[in-house]
Amino acid sequence: MYCIVVGAxxxxxxxxxxxxxxxxxxxKLEMMKYYSEYLTDMVNALTEKEVEDxxxxxxxxxxxxxxxxxxxxxxxxxSKDLLQYVASEMFKKAGMRLFIxxxxxxxxxxxxxxxxxxxxxxxxxxxxxRTHDWKNxxxxxxxxxxxxxxKEVKSDVIVKKGQKAYILQMVDDAxxxxxxxxxxxxxTWKAVV
Numbered sequence: 001m002y003c004i005v006v007g008a009x010x011x012x013x014x015x016x017x018x019x020x021x022x023x024x025x026x027x028k029l030e031m032m033k034y035y036s037e038y039l040t041d042m043v044n045a046l047t048e049k050e051v052e053d054x055x056x057x058x059x060x061x062x063x064x065x066x067x068x069x070x071x072x073x074x075x076x077x078x079s080k081d082l083l084q085y086v087a088s089e090m091f092k093k094a095g096m097r098l099f100i101x102x103x104x105x106x107x108x109x110x111x112x113x114x115x116x117x118x119x120x121x122x123x124x125x126x127x128x129x130r131t132h133d134w135k136n137x138x139x140x141x142x143x144x145x146x147x148x149x150x151k152e153v154k155s156d157v158i159v160k161k162g163q164k165a166y167i168l169q170m171v172d173d174a175x176x177x178x179x180x181x182x183x184x185x186x187x188t189w190k191a192v193v
Contacts, residue, residue, distance in 0.1 A: 002054035003043050005061065008070045014038055068105060075104040080116070087118040091125075099128040101137070103145035103153075111151045113142055 007014065015026040018038050024030045046054070065071070083100055090096040100116040115134075119125035128134060142153040 001058040001062070002051060003039065005054045005057045006043050006046065007039050008066070008073075010042060011073075014042055017042075068109070069107060072105055072107045075112075076106065079104070083116045084118050084121070087116070088122055091122045097122075097125060097128070099134070101141050103141070103149065105149060105151070109151075111145065111149050111153050113138070113145060113153050 014035075015031070018031060018034045019025060021038075022030075022034055024034065061067075066074075079102065083102070087098045087100070090098055097119050099119070101113075102116065103111060103113045106112050115129065117127050117129040120127045120130075146153050
């Protein structure tokens with residue numbers, strides 16, 4: 001279990017070492033073929049004291065949760081893929097369609113509110129977001145997460161597509177204020193539309 005702690009706390013050093021040794025940049029798919037091997041080498045190189053400290057920390061993380069910076073990193077990097085997997089598996093195994101609202105604090109402590117709808121990607125389903133007025137849910141969701149996170153939700157929303165984030169201003173806490181489409185690059189325009 002302490003391997004997860006080592007990987008989370010020494011991730012930058014690990015990725016830098018892989019990049020230095022192989023020339024593969026962080027974020028590239030090729031990085032994954034080296035990651036486990038390099039993490040194993042890093043863990044095997046730990047002193048007895050470092051293993052003991054990492055084991056204690058793993059116990060603390062299991063009881064109290066991982067630190068906010070590690071949570072924010074996991075939310076940013078893994079949420080899209082994990083939620084897409086959950087939506088796909090729930091449809092395959094239970095015939096369920098999901099529309100997912102989520103909230104998390106980013107690396108700067110800013111409360112992010114978002115949604116995911118993978119229904120169009122799963123066996124030609126229809127998009128809930130595109131076909132229903134779900135925006136009236138957002139004020140209630142923002143109120144809820146503000147209380148749960150003890151932090152005010154700013155009037156921004158993150159629209160995610162791939163690994164790039166697009167920040168849009170909200171009007172009346174319900175609808176995004178879009179900039180002039182002639183000023184958007186094609187990637188941004190596709191993600192927003």
